[in-house]
Amino acid sequence: MKPIVLLMLLFAPSLCFGQKPIEALLPDGRKIVLKRDKTWGYIAGQTPNQQPDPLRVETLESLVALMKKSPEAFTQNESETQEEYFSKLKSYFDKADLNGKKLKDTFFLLQTDFTYHSEEQEFTTRFDIFNTNYSIASRVNGVYSYAFPVLSLKMSPERATELKPHLRLAVNAVPINLGSSERVRLLPVKYVIYDDRDKKILATISTQNELGNTGH
DSSP, X not given: OHHHHHHHHHHHHHHHTTOOOEEEEOTTSOEEEEOTTSOEEEOTTOOOOOOOOOOOEXXXXXXXXXXHHOHHHHSOOTTOOHHHHHHHHHHHHHHOEETTEEGGGOEEEEOOOEEEETTTTEEEEOSOOOOSSEEEEEEETTEEEEOOOOOEEEOXXXXXXXXXXXXXEEXXXXXXXXXXXXXXXXXXXXXXXXXXXXXXXXXXXXXXXXXXXXXX
């Protein structure tokens, strides 16, 4: 509100001498009109230039801790069908909080290596890294399988040299029952490749898991 008041004070003399209404630009990118009666209003059809929220990345250990607090949410009861269990997981995923933010808005850092291919000018992730902390699941048409996807990111060689030490991969995923081990089974909603220096997202890859997100 202060910028608007200052603008009105600044342009008040001009308005008093009968000139046409004056347009002014606010810090958020919207334009306002200063009227002859010393009132103001937004020019229709505008929205502020909103900056996206920074990428929220947590460790898988924090997800394990959350699962241990509410094991019943991740465990399939004997009376539950696969569809009922899956529905329960999705409901928990949409409503649960993790460190002050919704689980559905949180990404988890994955261990992987990025390899740059100069001819194709793209990074790819290594899909054969075995990690004792998690496994990647897929569920299509009600059928589960386990595989780490190959994800790629196009980039010039010059940019690739600068960025490679800072590339990271994270996943937004529904966690599935831990079972008897500490190994988390993740049912991905989407992946992001990002720059760890400023958490800027460089690529977003949605999955074909049955969570309402399909395609790339």
